[in-house]
Amino acid sequence: MRKTVFITLLFWSVYSVKGQKQQISNDSISIFFDEIKMASKKNTGLWNQDLYGPMILVDPKTRTLFADEPDTGAQLKPNGNIYTGILPDNVNIANTAVGWSGKRWAMIMLPLPKNKADRINLLAHESFHRIQPSLGFVLNNVENNHLDLKEGRIYLRLEAEALKKALQSSSEKEMQQHLTHALTFRKYRNILYTNSAETENLLELNEGLAEFTGIIASGRNKAETIVFFRKGIDGFLKNPTFVRSFAYHTTPVYGYLLYQKDRDWNKKVTAKTDLTDLFIKSIIIPADLKSSVNKISGHYNGSAITVEEINREEKSKKLIAEYKSRFIDNPHFEIKFEKMNISFDPGNIVPVEVHTNLCYRF
Structure with a gap:
């Protein structure tokens, strides 16, 4: 039997936030640092640890960076109450945690969101990644390629729709019903694909907990949080793929509900x-x-979702066949990666099935 694995074709994208252009100044940078510092103090009890610490904000166009404290590698210069410098070309720019110039930093790309709560949410999310190892969590960014397949997508979409209804429930009983349905869709999805429960859990422990931290630290009230969740899920469901982005939603x-x-x-x-087991504790799954x-699928627009996913699968098969032909079967230029150091958009990747005896080819 031939063993197969999934690899990912990475498509580079330019980071932009429409309608959120900001003038970068020392004053505004200081305000951003003060905001996350105050939010962190209010939420020290969340992890029994202060989220606030070494942080760098980076302009991806110029690689200019602004730090809240000095480095130990003498790369930064004091500029008022902040520190500035240029991020070296060998350090990828991304919203992440990074070891650089003697410290572990939370790195966030500029411009930041105009909305204060959204801004703190993002800064707290990446600050969690900075302290993540000290909390005992390994950083895992595993692909969940089954979520690019028809049934994987169908039952994730149904789970998401059930979560939206749980958020807007008018009673505890109604909320519990929708949560039960959401977790039923999840458990069914996980029995369809071997090891999917494990790989989904790894990403949720990584990005899911980070985003939960951002939500709590953001300072939104209940109504604002529900609106944020619903808009986030609706936006997520429009992504070309779910394999790396579902855990944020x-x-x-x-x-939050727990x-x-x-x-x-x-x-x-x-x-x-196992986060699924934890969330399912007080719920009886059929x-x-x-x-x-x-x-229960009919309660969450199941028929329309299924039709959409059948159509998507046909288009996806044609696209993957084209990629295999272009990058694998036909003559092509081959680059063997060693010590890869790359950035990519997790919401726009295409899993392609290939044989294990082939190199990674793009």
């Missing part, structure tokens, strides 16, 4: 925690998952 919703009942639930999580999803 699942764990935070489950986590947080209303148990302010310490996240502190019980370890690197070995034994016959297939029969159940068939019964």
